[in-house]
């Protein structure tokens with residue numbers, strides 16, 4: 001029977017004569033028609049024998065796997081790690097032996113609390129997990145963008161996560177910590193105080209995944225060929241420098257572009273602007289550990305870089321977007337217990353609990369024990385063992401032997417090798433079984449205070465504003481007061497700023513510390529603003545234009561920012577673009593209401609006298625300018641922008657961040673400071 005256009009599903013229905021492109025079933029059978037079910041007559045019932053329909057719907061019905069119980073929202077990228085300083089004296093790990101050698105990596109960034117579809121700019125800790133495919137097996141460094149954690153013992157993790165995730169009765173709020181359950185738990189968990197200082201700081205609203213540090217958090221061991229051990233903390237330092245957004249901006253970005261971070265990562269790699277991080281190590285021994293004011297096994301504490309400097313030993317370059325999000329980013333299975341010879345664990349109770357949890361969770365999430373057979377998880381070095389069978393087994397032992405010891409001489413299968421095999425560091429351990437927390441873990445406030453006093457005034461204001469915002473969303477007053485009682489042990493300025501923000505006049509009694517806080521010196525490394533890149537490279541300028549705008553100025557801006565290593569985008573009243581002063585038509589990347597200033601690091605407003613009034617009447621144009629101003633951005637403008645300034649309520653405003661566009665190079669130079677923070681004072 002000949003098919004009509006309608007049978008084929010309309011004119012868009014495509015067929016091919018090319019055998020290689022022919023669509024098939026999962027069994028490989030060519031498909032003649034994938035758009036019409038098999039029915040008895042044109043209006044009759046669908047026949048059960050329709051194996052094409054059955055297979056297609058069956059597979060679709062099974063497309064989802066459980067999202068990660070935490071860190072569900074994430075984005076993965078391929079890259080390489082290049083060793084720049086060999087450290088055989090510290091570690092016999094193969095990856096640390098040969099300078100200049102490159103090891104493939106897969107890195108997944110994530111938020112913690114939100115579900116897989118939640119917005120990128122939630123106030124949250126960011127996961128920073130790196131899988132190194134070394135020649136002696138996979139090493140997973142499963143860290144965060146914050147060097148400390150909320151809790152000291154893994155047994156509390158389910159409670160922590162339950163408290164931050166949506167409440168079980170109502171199923172909200174999503175991807176937020178600004179609610180009763182979270183702050184109830186935190187206010188009853190003094191050890192979390194240090195971490196919440198970080199989470200309320202701008203670290204928790206990074207401008208880009210490319211502009212954040214990463215930390216292995218725990219103290220690990222490096223072990224050399226002679227079996228000598230040193231303690232180590234791992235750091236990732238972004239070559240792009242640190243940068244965050246402001247809270248009001250984050251809220252607006254979430255609405256305008258919930259995929260802001262993943263889009264930014266995809267776009268920069270696609271454009272060949274590959275983000276890089278240096279891998280740093282802080283190495284120390286028992287002598288330092290014994291003299292340190294805090295316990296090196298306590299994951300709520302960091303070791304200031306001023307005390308133990310970070311030595312750079314290599315560079316990670318992320319240079320390859322995934323081919324398939326599900327196959328790679330979703331199926332990648334990081335496990336803290338994936339370590340290699342030359343690296344070992346310590347007795348950090350949080351780390352030890354994690355070592356149990358990750359293997360367990362991957363088995364559930366990926367459906368069985370063979371998730372290491374999935375290409376993204378498989379080592380890139382040879383692997384030989386007698387593990388076999390199970391769901392979806394792809395690599396089973398070959399031949400007759402699948403056990404050890406065995407007395408077969410040929411095809412006997414793999415054998416242990418004490419010379420190159422993993423040997424746990426033979427730490428001497430003894431003690432009574434008990435459920436206690438070491439006394440040495442009891443100081444919960446000193447490092448929180450250190451973090452606070454290490455920040456610039458702007459950053460301190462942001463921290464106080466974040467606590468105020470979050471606690472204002474808390475319905476129960478006693479939780480707000482209990483939180484305040486902890487902040488009083490951190491710093492009076494912080495406690496009184498938050499109390500003022502909340503409208504609390506009668507201060508509660510300060511919480512009784514489990515151990516008296518001590519004085520610790522500020523550490524500049526803890527501030528974002530003290531460690532700015534002094535460059536606009538990797539950032540984005542939004543150029544708002546209209547008909548009649550100065551063509552030469554626009555092209556000067558584009559080349560000056562390109563020279564800086566930055567991107568530019570054109571925003572115009574219409575997506576078709578604008579007819580410039582020289583008669584050329586400049587296409588737009590965004591229409592004004594689709595390209596708000598919150599998605600740019602700085603803006604240039606290049607208008608013409610003829611259009612100045614009509615542009616000033618556009619609501620999104622006013623928001624573009626007033627948001628850029630409120631978010632302390634550098635704003636370049638031409639004279640014709642004056643009516644827009646008036647309309648945005650900014651008549652007569654002048655500061656060093658508002659720059660008349662006479663010279664594109666000078667404007668780039670100013671933008672290197674990233675924000676004009678002084679505007680926010682007072």
Ligand code: HDD
Pocket residue numbers: 068069070071074108109110126127128129142143144148149153154155157216217218299332333334350353354357358359361362
């Ligand atoms: Fe965890 C995922 C980081 C404590 C249990 N964690 C997960 C991921 C990161 C971290 C980055 C996402 C990995 C990916 O992209 O797939 N987690 C941390 C850090 C911690 C930490 C830095 C403290 C220092 N985690 C922690 C504890 C437990 C877990 C104490 C449990 C006792 N984490 C998990 C998990 C997850 C996970 C349930 C969920 C999905 C997954 O493992 O793959 O096993």
